Amino acid sequence: MTVPKQIAKPPFQNLLELRTDTAKPLYQQLEDQLTQLIGDGTLPPGTTLPAERQLAERLSISRATVQRSYNALRERKLLSAQGRLGSIVQGAGPRLHSGMDRLKGFTQEMQELGRVPSSRIVERSVVNDRSIASIFGRSSHARFLKLVRIRSGDGIPMSREVAWYNLERAPDLAESDLSGSVYARLAELGLPLTRCDQTIEAAAPTAEERAIFGFDAPVPCLLIKRRSYGADGDMLEYVEGLFRGDTYTYKLTLTA
Structure with missing residues (x-):
């Protein structure tokens, strides 16, 4: 044929x-x-x-x-x-409409929106940080994995994400390959995330973030802060992600 x-x-x-x-x-x-x-x-x-x-x-x-x-x-x-x-x-319906009906990571979110996800790690280190330890409810000597990534969909930078992970609960994460989904890796380690508390607020990008997104001038963005927990209620992740405001929106479905 x-x-x-x-x-x-x-x-x-x-x-x-x-x-x-x-x-x-x-x-x-x-x-x-x-x-x-x-x-x-x-x-x-x-x-x-x-x-x-x-x-x-x-x-x-x-x-x-x-x-x-x-x-x-x-x-x-x-x-x-x-x-x-x-x-x-942009055209008709230019923005990515991400649902907030369930817990999911950036990789899964982009796949569901029909985009190819990718990440570039710009910083990875094991740190002691009293402010972060306080957020996790840990002692000031606790160790965390700090991960700074540029998250893209179809090659277009969508967010700059700074995340901290609880190494007391997930010590193997420090040496893991995190080029893909961190959530998937946590699940492989027997620590799947089951719920999160998330806030969204307007924020202006820094000069560094403007360069990442390719903005000539400041464009309003979405600052998303998330605290994620395992099945036992212990906090495993704290993340602050700045999402570009020109192509990204969140949608909610409310019922009476």
Whole structure:
């Protein structure tokens, strides 16, 4: 049986046709054509467009032309600015709507939302911290695993997460491979998480977090603080995660 070859789609910029023999300005042509590509699904929500300078070079037009078009699309909520990383297509239903009906980690959450999860560990250390020990209800000499990670969905940075884990209860965690789901590893160690207390508040990103998310200017974000417990009620995890506010929302289902 002969398997038909799949024809690769051309890069989206090859679908753009900017004309100089018309009265319509180039920036307006670009805005209209990008709007069409977003509307017909050629550029679905979540697609990262090139930075202004890169697209200008590819189309042989000025950066100011691309900038004016991008700004108009951002005002219409069709694009979300990502600074040097480019811009992300918003389109209809641009945000990730994560349910809060049950306990789940970032990896499972992204999988349920149809995105490929990934993590980059930027700091990993065993620490003594009196403030963190107080949160866990432990002595000031207690040891914790501190883990700082950049969490991404489909390669797009979604959050910067700082977490501490109780090494008195889970000593093997200090030497474990944590490139994937920490929750899955805790379950493998016989310490599955069964409940959590979680708060969500608005927060402004730091300069470091702005660089991670690719923001040129501060964008309101969601600061999520979570205390997670095992089956015996002992606290195993405390985490503070800053989630980008331009593509991420939480939803609740309330019943009477």
